[in-house]
Amino acid sequence: MRIIITGASSGLGAALALYYATNENDLVLIARRENRLNDIAQKCREKGAEVKTIIADVNNFLLMGEIGKRLIEKPIDRIILNAGVSTGHAGGITPFEDFYRLFGTNFLSVHALLEPIIPKLMAQKSGEIVFISSLASLFTMPTSIAYSSSKRALNAYSEGLHYQLKPHGITVMTIMPGFIDSEMTQKNRFKMPFLMTTDKGIERITHAIERKRIRYAFPFRFTLMIRILTLLPQSLRDKIVNFTNFKKGA
Template identity: 80%
Template sequence: MRIVITGASSGLGEALALHYATKENQLILIARREDRLNDVASRCRNKGAEVETIIADVNDFERMREIAEHLGEQPIDRIILNAGVSVGHGGGITPFEDFERLFKTNFLSVHALLEPIIPKLMEQKSGEIVFISSLASLFTMPTSIAYSSSKRALNAYAEGLHHQLCPHGITVMTIMPGFIESEMTQKNQFEMPFFMSTEEGIKRITEAIERKKIRYAFPFRFYLMIRIVLLFPQSLRDKIVHFTNFKKGA
């Protein structure tokens, strides 16, 4: 299986690369940090996988389009769009530069890479596109407006793409994890509900991919809590948000 993974030098991307590192798989790992990516690639090769590394910043959209043309020269079985950033949970108004960076990394870079690849997938009438979103996309806290907005946009994009590509034999999946141990969550200075280890998170993600779950949110208790809160009257939701922010110290 030929698998493309973005953001593969650390966190969930690194763990996903190592999970799929078998002699049956050819991995194409994309990330901007060369030393760390080379280290991940070396460990994947030691597990028997054939590995190609591509050093690139996903915010370089022209570079993404060039990479897409290169990737499209051979059939692609699975693309896992994992690259993402956060500015943490802080008070005040998010500076425009941070807002722009989050949308470029978490959302716009996705289409820059996929636009040239999608016609190739349609020609081969197969393939899987996996978006790593977040439970934060379902409910926006005042301390994570930029991050939640970028992930909600990603959900909408993935939903439309699912309907567009399903008739062509292409599976589009959106995975929405809660708090998983990673480089990103290490920034958080508050108690994260239902926090899970990287190993458990990867197990849930990869099982959902194998089952071809079109939308998968976890952990289920956290997801259910969000869904219930969204049914509350606005006044009650406001009180919950205020209390949660107070607990965070925001």
């Protein structure tokens, strides 16, 4: 199986690369940090996988389009769009430059890469596109407006692609994890509910992919709490959000 993974030099991307590193898989790993990506690639090769690395900042949209064109020289079985950043949880207004870069990484870069790839998948009438979103996409806290907005946009994009590509035999999946111990979440300075280890998070994500779950949010109790929160009257939601924000110290 030929699997492409973005953001593969650390966090979930690196863990996913190592999970799929078997002698049955041909991996293409994309990330901007060359030394770290090379380290992950070597570990994957030691586990038997064929590995190609591509050093690129996903915010270089023209480059991502060119990479997409090169990737379609061979059949693509699965592409996991994992590259993402966060500005952390902080009060105040996010500077436009940070907001723009976050949206570029988490959302715009996705289409830049997929634009030349989607016609290839349609022509081969097979393939899987996996978006790594977040539970933060389901409810926006005042301390994560930029991040939640970018992930909610990603959800909308993937939903539309699902309907567009399903008739062509292509599976589009959106995975929405809660807090998973990673380089991104280690910056948080508050108690993260239902925090999972990386191994547990990868187990849940890969299980959902193998079962071809179109939309999968986890952990269940955290997801249920968010779903219930969205159904409450606005006045009660305001009180809960204000209390939660106070507990974060924001």
